[in-house]
Amino acid sequence: MAKRAFPRSRKEGLVIEELKDETLVYELDRNKAHCLDQTAVWIWKQCDGKTSVSEIARRMQKHLGSSVDEDVVWVGLKRLSKAGLLEERIQPPSGILEGRSRRDLLKKVALVGGIGVLSILVPSAAQAASACVSCHNAIKNGVSEIGKCCKNNPALICCQVHQCCQPGCTSGCISV
């Protein structure tokens, strides 16, 4: 984990769509989708690999017209880093964000309107559907027979119609 004071936002392999007050980001390699609020997007856009965290805090102060603590930028960077939206994982230097209570930090973040980074793992078609997936996804030799097809994948249950059900699906399914 690199301790970079010059964060760089990720540019490659992303699909970005702007909403009214938020931004949607899709990571093509990890199939993750993120929703960033205005403040998170603003911090993310400042991450060019040349601007230091203290400089970002200074610019943010100018942008919002109110005082902004450097801790707030670190909180934003940590969230962006955790979401995988920075080139390198970022860790605040020792002394920064340490010794402050969570409540104090949240207060500071609330003063800038919050920094929201929501993430989800986007499902595949089979995961998103209620329909069970065909057995060939779970078996080795391509042959599907009741009670045999899902043995290689204990997370799936073999059902009566030669299909492997997702966990939670009980309709028409039998246990292996």
Place this chain on the structure above:
Amino acid sequence: MKKLDRLGWAEGLSFSAYGLRIGIRSTRRGTLGRVRGILPFGWKRIRYSTVDRIYSIVIPTVKKNSRVKRYNVLYNALTVLARTMNREDIYTALESDLALYVAGESRREMFVHGAVVGWRGRGIVFPGKSFSGKSTLVAALVKAGATYFSDEYAVMDSKGRVFPYPIQIGLRSPGRDGTLKRFPMIPRNRIARRPVPIGMIVLCNYRKGAQWRPQTCSPGRAALSLLSNAMSAQRNPKKTMRIVQHLVSSVPVLKGIRGEARDVAGNLLV
């Protein structure tokens, strides 16, 4: 593939659905009559010889007094999708795989797992996973006067329209071996035939005794909810993101926990 191609194919069918060309062939005459009943909604016969996907149904000829087990086999290209003695299983596997394929690979439309009803010329979309109570809700809404669009997929496009995908509503109720399904009848004149503009997206889950007090959901959160139910997001993220962006920017999204379906139906259809 050549080996499979050499089998004597008795009949075949090429059709298009949602921009995809699909072929189905069978070694037994008369099979396609049954297959036509399980094709995706709105399929059209085509005459192209090249297709995006070919399904092959191999049905053996059973000789009298033979002890050899002869299986019915369903292939997608060279992959065995099902091998079974019961022919109905072949059709079930084909129907399931066709639905997944069309929903995941559709060229223009975005398939979201969920339910849709129409009300006063607008569509109300309920994205949701299985067992979230959407079929019960749809049945209650249709009973209260809404038009039935779909119980399985909300098929939406970049113009903000929702298309009918009317498959039979399946309501689950507790049974001896897990759950049983029953299928309430919907009158033909209550089943939608044409697309309509989307009027509202409702994100809800069932909780016994809960009161329906929906709140407006932010476009970003609504977009994540749609993406988590979208069938084509992984296969075609650019198209999906474009449609999702358009939808959440132009359509109101409500979110809440609901109690009994008929109470929500009365609230939504005003």
